Amino acid sequence: MSWFKRLKEGITTATKSKKDVPEGIWYQCKRCKETSTTKELRENFYLCPKCDYHSLIGSEEYFDLIFDEHSGEPLFDNLISYDFLEFTDLKPYKRRLEESRAKTGLNDAMAVAEGLVNGKPLVVACMDFRFIGGSMGSVVGEKISLAIDRCLETKAPFLLISKSGGARMMESAFSLMQMAKTSAKLTLLAKNKIPYLSLMTDPTTGGVTASFAMLGDINFAEPEALIGFAGPRVIRETIKKELPEGFQTSEFLLDKGFLDLIVNRKDLKETLSDLLTLFQNR
Secondary structure, three states: OOHHHHHHOOOOOOOOOOOOOOOOOEEEOOOOOOEEEHHHHHHOOOEOOOOOOEOOOOHHHHHHHHOOOOOOEEEOOOOOOOOOOOOEOOOEHHHHHHHHHHHHOOOOOEEEEEEEEOOEEEEEEEEOOOOHHHOEOHHHHHHHHHHHHHHHHHOOOEEEEEEEOOEOHHHHHHHHHHHHHHHHHHHHHHHOOOOEEEEEEEEEOHHHHOOHHHOOOEEEEOOOOEEOOOOHHHHHHHHOOOOOOOOOEHHHHHHOOOOOEEOOHHHHHHHHHHHHHHHHHO
């Protein structure tokens, strides 16, 4: 049966595609396994219409959700990673980069844009998990640095959206250096009294959590996001103990004081607008 007849007759059985935000007409939720149309998903802020599960989305979708219409302008899109170590694991890093660019249409795992949120200026740096697991390499660190420079120049607040598996092992120490580089750079915002908001999404792990993701003036997260340094299995095997239920979820971290608030994606723009107004008034 063709897809338009299925849609017209209300048939919602799953198709072969099970991507988080598929290019086709159907979306199957990872949590409740219910099927809906991608049109319904987009109109519902990329949340499952049945159970409110926050599907995996990229930088372009976040920019569309956050910025006022036609106000978002991309920055620093010309930066690309280079295989200066000539690193090879299962395949050469150079080829991995080329394949990721071709597959995703992205130059790296970080995109930066500036625009207005209910009329208030904001610079946003957003990680994209589709590009080598959102791993933090030299370009990611440099784009954060340049975004901070833009904030210092325009006095606009800074929002960083984290979604990462951690440091990019193919760049070795050069990747780990980004932890210190970005952390040091963020102190310039504090010295100039420019707000830094850190939004953690699923997953935010490794060196990203251990550096810029946890340094916000306001640290907040999406519901049920996995946030931590090492994964639960590694921690369990290291300490030889069972972990608490919901360990490393955003709800668990909020309860333990590591987060300031949890924000449903439907409320993201208005929450950002309220926070910007709060800092503006101060």
